[in-house]
Amino acid sequence: MNMSGTTSSYRERVRDTTSGFFQQYGLAFVMVASYFGSGSIFIASSAGVRFGYALLWAVVGAALLGFMAQDMSARLGIFGEPLMVFVRRKLGGRLATVLAVVLSSGCLLWAFELTAAVGKGLSLLVGGAVGWMPLAVLTGFAAVAVGVLNYEGIEQLMTAMMIGLLIVYLVVTGTTAPPLSAIATGFVPSVPGVGALTLVASILGTTALWPNFFLESNLVAEKGWTGRSDIAPMRRDLGIGYAVGGITTIAILVLAAAVLRPAGYTELETFLTPGRALGNVIGEWARTVFLVGAVAAAFNSIIPIMWTPSYLFQHARGNEADSASRSFKAIYAVLVGISGFSPLITMFLGLGVIDMIILFPAYNAIVGLPITAVLLFWAVNDEKTMGEHRNTRSLSVINAALVVLAVVSAATSLPGVVDALLSGGL
Template identity: 55%
Template sequence: MKEFFANFFDKYGLSFIMVASYFGSGSIFIASQAGVEYGYVLIWAVIGAVLLGFMAQDMSARLGIYGDTLMTFIRKKLGKNGALALALFLSLGCIAWTLALTAAVGMSFEVLTGGAVSWQPLAVVTGIVAIIVGVLHYGYVEKVMTGMMFLLLVLYLVVAGANGPDMVEVAKGFIPAIPDTGAMLLGAAILGTTALWPNFFLESILVKRKGWNSDKHVKSMRTDLTMGYTVGGLITVAIIIVSAAVLRPAGYTELSTFVAPGEALEIVLGRWAMIVFLIGVIAAAFNSIVPIMWTIPYMILEALDIDHKEGSSKSFKLIFAGGILIGMFSPLVAKVTGLSVVEMITLFPAFNGVFGLPISAALLFWAMNDKKLMGANTNSWKLNAVNFILVLFSAYIAINSVQGVLGAIFGGMLS
């Protein structure tokens, strides 16, 4: 068995880091809301989002295998100053995410302990633990991320199976249907949480860790992505099934807070369901912090053409730790801005959807069609269509959301 796991992580495991980074507390809330409002109807949207996420990661991985990393491409096109400016701007989004995630972990522990310990100090402790995990040897981090993803899968499959969902209705959910505008928006939200822009940078960098650098490695890369995104998709589908089978019949029509699904499960199924839900939120939120914050030092050092020694250099670790030190002060940000934990959890990812996703999707599109970089391995017209849809989607979300998102984040500071 030990040899099996050793061989597994020699060949695979990268995709679980990618999936862990996108599957945070926001994903749990959005999937729960989809099940409460529309039952099993939006299961197909999860499948579509997983396929689009898979293809975006496939493009990023092929960029790293055949060409170069995404930030190195940007540096060669825009120069060091332009690349650094872009890296620093995108880093703000990673820090915002971490503020939301440390707050989510802290609040989950507060609820789990019945309010015995407030979320603020727990958010700071979460940041410290994330720094420790993030500076460990990459192989250990990969194992931790993979283990926690399977923990999430087991947790939600147990809760889903305990409720005997109508499998005929579940099967109907795989058939595309959009009953109203609200369903369309939730479907877009599911896609937005699955196509995570830091992964475009990370995958193109981390393929080197696996030794993937030629045609013969593409199959292993795609097998890895298939495993990771299958697990991520199953977890999301299980959350929708739980919400549709338990909360919707109990009369719930909306969820007001990110722990509301757990509170509702507790009323219907008992305290054990709430504990399972909170453990899942903690695992999902913490899982997201490390890979998202790895993106900052990778981007900055590659923008400056400084060797990060595959994440083991002193500079890499210092930038990584510094970013999380800022990100773990979510209690201070909450006090200054007047934002609640729930508002941080929803608004800060939205900030990334407005700025980080459209910029990164456009840059990936540019890189994958650069013949000088990719040669004969540039995007096919089918992959260009997928990437173009991602660019259009992210641009649409940004144009329609930018004013509301910035107003909601900074309104309390200005009032």
């Protein structure tokens, strides 16, 4: 029997299967990777610690809302034009550029938080032998190197890392044997106590990530989705991606509810606290696995979030945005390189890693999400842009709910965030 020939044939079949998958799917994993970072882990863990399994329904609702928003963004890209191209056409180049600067500043703040989180996580993994500050700088350079790869390479890397994260958290959660009956009741909507609605809003806000509204409308072209026949694979792609992201988030919430809450934890200081707590409760191996997953999730988020400014600036200036072009990669590399200097935020503004993890995403929820939600709502309902493919009445109602949620959340959160920023942290 020719074993070498059999092995070669098997490898070819695997390669063909993988290639076929990425020809049709994979874009949603890039989108999900952008929202599933330090904020998502912290928020899901906090929900499990404070309210047990009671807010599992919010995770499902957030994933569905994110799916619907991404679906509208994808249809805008397929039947109309990328979102910032629409903005420039409607508002002119000068105002579009101003919006690009405002929104990109939010992306940079997000990247500061993420490089700091990765640096802190790596420092904990090596037992403090290296401080988080130099590791944060190295994280920025590593993100530059990875992010300038071609789109296909990024898509495959993001998919592998998201599936890896799912496996990691399911393995750790599975060892705790959580009660299935209690988990089932968590999928029934309820408001279990004071502060629950705030966490629900946080879960929604971190899942309906505004950079994705711009990215999806651009990246559908990378997949070759250009017509009505591409709607079905696009929605299957979103379904697969959000299922992986949603199940991973559920696993983290269940893990916190099953292990940390019974152990007496009532609040979490940072998204890294669950890893240390798990080490104390079920063994050092769980701490290591959880922290590795948390670091990978935070690093994963940097790349797609920081692609967004490249698209924004190129389109605001009236240029084509090609992810393989030198100018696109230059904008990405410069901004991500700057984000690696997150230690300067601590040195000059007095904000710690925990402050950045909480406050910088909050800034984006206050500024970026309302602006982008309004623009997306306008674009998908514009007859000249979408023609017969503009939003149906039911989709308009859902999209309007997203806009209202974004505006109300921004208005209620603004005073506290401004006070924390001006006073040097939480």
